[in-house]
Amino acid sequence: MIATNISPRSSHLSYDWNDLADRVLSGHVLTKEEGLSILNASDDELLALLDAAYRVRRQYFGNQVQLYMLKNAKSGLCPEDCGYCSQNVNSEAPIPRYSLLNEAKLMDGAKQAFENKARTYCIVTSGRGPTNGEVERVGQIVKKIKSEYGLHICCCLGLLSPDQAQTLADAGVDRINHNLNTSREYYEKICTTHTFEDRLETLNVVRKAGMELCSGVIAGMGEKYEDLVEVALQLRGLKVESLPVNFLNSIEGTQLERVHELNPRFCLKVLCLFRFANPSTEIRVAGGREVNLRSMQAMSMYPGNSLFVSDYLTTKGQAPSDDFAMIEDLGFEVVRRGFENDVDAPGATTHQPAAATAALPVMSCGGGSCCGS
Numbered sequence: 001m002i003a004t005n006i007s008p009r010s011s012h013l014s015y016d017w018n019d020l021a022d023r024v025l026s027g028h029v030l031t032k033e034e035g036l037s038i039l040n041a042s043d044d045e046l047l048a049l050l051d052a053a054y055r056v057r058r059q060y061f062g063n064q065v066q067l068y069m070l071k072n073a074k075s076g077l078c079p080e081d082c083g084y085c086s087q088n089v090n091s092e093a094p095i096p097r098y099s100l101l102n103e104a105k106l107m108d109g110a111k112q113a114f115e116n117k118a119r120t121y122c123i124v125t126s127g128r129g130p131t132n133g134e135v136e137r138v139g140q141i142v143k144k145i146k147s148e149y150g151l152h153i154c155c156c157l158g159l160l161s162p163d164q165a166q167t168l169a170d171a172g173v174d175r176i177n178h179n180l181n182t183s184r185e186y187y188e189k190i191c192t193t194h195t196f197e198d199r200l201e202t203l204n205v206v207r208k209a210g211m212e213l214c215s216g217v218i219a220g221m222g223e224k225y226e227d228l229v230e231v232a233l234q235l236r237g238l239k240v241e242s243l244p245v246n247f248l249n250s251i252e253g254t255q256l257e258r259v260h261e262l263n264p265r266f267c268l269k270v271l272c273l274f275r276f277a278n279p280s281t282e283i284r285v286a287g288g289r290e291v292n293l294r295s296m297q298a299m300s301m302y303p304g305n306s307l308f309v310s311d312y313l314t315t316k317g318q319a320p321s322d323d324f325a326m327i328e329d330l331g332f333e334v335v336r337r338g339f340e341n342d343v344d345a346p347g348a349t350t351h352q353p354a355a356a357t358a359a360l361p362v363m364s365c366g367g368g369s370c371c372g373s
């Protein structure tokens with residue numbers, strides 16, 4: 001048994017998960033040992049673990065769910081070799097390949113995000129990083145989206161220079177997605193064309209430019225439990241505002257096409273790990289949820305508090321109507337523009353595009369990495 005500070009609670013629990021929730025809610029920083037204990041918990045303890053993680057989630061987010069909608073604004077044509085990504089230079093996956101979409105298509109995506117009750121519209125481009133021209137174009141379109149729909153905007157554009165980050169911040173982009181994906185030690189196993197340090201540097205320039213950080217992981221790429229715990233704690237240290245937890249959706253034609261390590265119970269334990277490690281952070285049950293959580297998707301909403309609706313970058317998600325039904329069945333509610341008093345019951349369509357919401361921040365996501373493709 002792994003040594004921890006958590007005391008045994010009863011004969012069927014290896015640890016007192018509620019005691020851990022109490023301590024985390026009192027400011028305790030999850031230790032590596034505690035993180036490993038969560039991942040090593042037996043399936044018999046899953047409900048107790050979820051119950052404790054839900055207590056932490058409820059403290060900060062109640063029963064509210066934030067929705068995100070992705071737009072693959074530039075697809076394929078990437079020189080990088082991220083092994084999980086269908087858009088990588090070595091991928092043989094039959095994906096669409098196109099350069100940056102025009103304004104009309106990106107505006108149409110914003111309209112769909114609005115109509116699907118998404119709080120955040122994520123503009124994602126493939127590639128190592130954007131050109132200055134692409135950054136300028138995205139910035140101009142973001143201004144227009146904000147004035148018409150008031151959506152929160154997250155951009156995921158790959159590695160950014162300080163000047164590029166500042167241009168996006170000045171345009172009103174609220175948040176940048178740039179996932180760490182895995183631990184520093186394991187990173188070179190999934191990508192050789194850029195480094196973990198490159199990714200950290202982009203997170204630094206984004207923060208210096210004054211934007212929020214969205215950064216998360218992809219579980220199930222052959223990493224050890226220690227790697228998941230390490231990256232969970234590193235993301236806490238970075239104080240990321242939003243943390244997508246992706247589950248590898250092995251895509252034929254990619255380097256990881258034969259990696260199938262996950263089961264729904266373990267995925268739920270991973271989400272509990274990230275909730276205990278990052279108690280007040282928005283945790284998104286992200287790419288790969290449908291294929292990996294399967295019939296247990298609804299349970300992911302006890303540790304997690306946000307979802308992507310509709311499709312991912314190069315793979316299909318379930319229909320938004322199924323997500324709304326799931327949220328309603330749980331007794332949870334969709335929040336559109338922030339936590340405070342701004343809730344739509346699933347199925348409601350009371351919000352209109354309006355200048356009244358135009359002061360809200362915008363964010364965009366870049367690179368297939370943000371969504372597990």
Ligand code: SF4
Pocket residue numbers: 078079080081082085086087088089125126127128158366367368369370
């Ligand atoms: S994750 Fe991004 S950088 Fe990596 S191969 Fe995919 S599109 Fe390229």
